[in-house]
Amino acid sequence: MTRVIGLISGTSVDGIDAALVDISGTDLDIKIELVAGATYPYPADLRERILAVCAGVAISMAELAELDDAIACTFAQAAQNIQIGHHKPTLIGSHGQTVYHKPPSQPITPIGYSLQLGRGESIANQTGITTISNFRVADIAAAGHGAPLVPRIDAALLSHPQEERCIQNIGGIGNVTYIPVRRDNWLEKIRAWDTGPGNSLLDLAVEHLTDGAKTYDENGSWAASGTPCSPLVEHWLSLDYFHLPPPKSTGRELFGVDYLHQCLQDAEAYQLSPADLLATLTELTAASIVHSYRTFLPQMPQRVLLCGGGSRNLYLKRRLQVLLEPVPVVTTDEVGLSADFKEAIAFAVLAYWRSMGTPGNLPTATGARQEVLLGQIHSPLVVSA
Ligand SMILES: Nc1ncnc2c1ncn2[C@@H]1O[C@H](COP(=O)(O)OP(=O)(O)OP(=O)(O)O)[C@@H](O)[C@H]1O
Numbered sequence: 344m345t346r347v348i349g350l351i352s353g354t355s356v357d358g359i360d361a362a363l364v365d366i367s368g369t370d371l372d373i374k375i376e377l378v379a380g381a382t383y384p385y386p387a388d389l390r391e392r393i394l395a396v397c398a399g400v401a402i403s404m405a406e407l408a409e410l411d412d413a414i415a416c417t418f419a420q421a422a423q424n425i426q427i428g429h430h431k432p433t434l435i436g437s438h439g440q441t442v443y444h445k446p447p448s449q450p451i452t453p454i455g456y457s458l459q460l461g462r463g464e465s466i467a468n469q470t471g472i473t474t475i476s477n478f479r480v481a482d483i484a485a486a487g488h489g490a491p492l493v494p495r496i497d498a499a500l501l502s503h504p505q506e507e508r509c510i511q512n513i514g515g516i517g518n519v520t521y522i523p524v525r526r527d528n529w530l531e532k533i534r535a536w537d538t539g540p541g542n543s544l545l546d547l548a549v550e551h552l553t554d555g556a557k558t559y560d561e562n563g564s565w566a567a568s569g570t571p572c573s574p575l576v577e578h579w580l581s582l583d584y585f586h587l588p589p590p591k592s593t594g595r596e597l598f599g600v601d602y603l604h605q606c607l608q609d610a611e612a613y614q615l616s617p618a619d620l621l622a623t624l625t626e627l628t629a630a631s632i633v634h635s636y637r638t639f640l641p642q643m644p645q646r647v648l649l650c651g652g653g654s655r656n657l658y659l660k661r662r663l664q665v666l667l668e669p670v671p672v673v674t675t676d677e678v679g680l681s682a683d684f685k686e687a688i689a690f691a692v693l694a695y696w697r698s699m700g701t702p703g704n705l706p707t708a709t710g711a712r713q714e715v716l717l718g719q720i721h722s723p724l725v726v727s728a
């Protein structure tokens with residue numbers, strides 16, 4: 344058994360999800376136990392700086408270096424905090440903070456680009472624990488998107504001998520892993536891609552409507568008091584991304600501030616109330632997820648398992664249930680895997696696999712030419728007495 348810490352801050356940039364996990368077994372036959380999980384919010388000024396960079400604000404190289412290390416410090420602090428009261432882990436898997444993601448586009452740029460800040464060498468030195476980071480670069484070097492990487496962990500932890508499942512993460516961005524029944528050549532039949540916006544546009548809209556007083560629509564109650572505007576959703580669904588066949592990945596570069604401004608402009612013609620606007624943006628998330636299943640899956644799954652912060656949005660969950668009828672929609676908690684900490688657990692597992700020489704990507708998910716080892720290993724400095 345190996346005790347590992349998994350760390351990630353996702354595209355919502357709300358804070359660092361940390362999971363302390365005991366892992367045993369090999370490759371897809373692993374067992375995990377979540378010993379502790381916690382979210383450590385970013386200090387407000389650091390969050391603002393990250394969001395500005397994500398939105399394309401220019402910074403100098405010196406500022407970039409400073410930001411990289413400020414993020415590494417908060418990640419190292421999260422790793423220190425999650426260990427309190429527990430035996431020390433031997434490994435950290437840190438995703439870091441994505442600040443830029445450009446998928447490959449054939450034939451112009453066959454190699455994509457994805458930048459995660461919060462350098463692993465700094466986390467290793469601050470914690471005294473070997474840290475694996477930069478998980479996306481090896482997949483990108485193999486002509487993959489470098490995302491989504493969680494599908495192989497979904498396959499290991501959530502596949503089923505009799506049930507076809509979709510695992511739907513709803514973070515800032517949404518992503519799905521379709522897992523056929525676990526038999527024969529099931530691994531080759533897994534499909535995965537980023538479905539489009541998760542909470543990113545909703546969060547930005549709530550901030551805009553409340554002048555920054557609120558950052559998200561708690562439980563989806565505000566949207567639930569409105570009505571979605573169907574013609575607008577139909578119009579938004581005509582965006583190229585939703586019709587692009589997988590493998591595909593996206594980020595705040597597409598579904599960020601500029602896209603929301605376009606949505607607000609489109610909405611003016613319909614004179615929507617704030618609640619109607621939020622209901623319409625929520626519907627875009629739900630409809631784009633379901634549209635992508637109906638368009639790109641070999642068949643509809645027997646069950647959908649939700650995870651990520653958006654699984655707490657009860658209105659969004661209800662809309663998904665209605666659009667997916669008769670497929671049941673539940674959360675991964677209901678099958679024993681934490682919906683809040685699944686991504687952090689995934690980076691603990693990726694670090695574990697890297698330490699054992701096991702590949703972490705699924706070429707059918709990322710489009711990479713082959714399976715590759717993911718992550719760069721950073722040993723802590725040995726301080727001589
Ligand atoms: N109780 C709640 N009600 C509604 N929405 C919620 C609730 N709790 C969290 N969320 C939403 O979930 C978001 C955070 O989700 P999560 O932490 O899964 O995203 P992320 O990991 O940053 O993104 P990604 O998976 O794209 O990298 C919040 O920004 C908010 O929009």
Ligand SMILES: CC(=O)N[C@H]1[C@@H]2OC[C@@H](O2)[C@@H](O)[C@@H]1O[C@H](C)C(=O)O
Nearest residue numbers: 354441444490491492493516518686
């Ligand atoms: C570049 C990047 O950070 N992508 C994230 C983002 O957030 C959700 C979705 O888009 C997913 O593709 C990915 O994260 C998860 C952890 C993944 O790689 O599976």
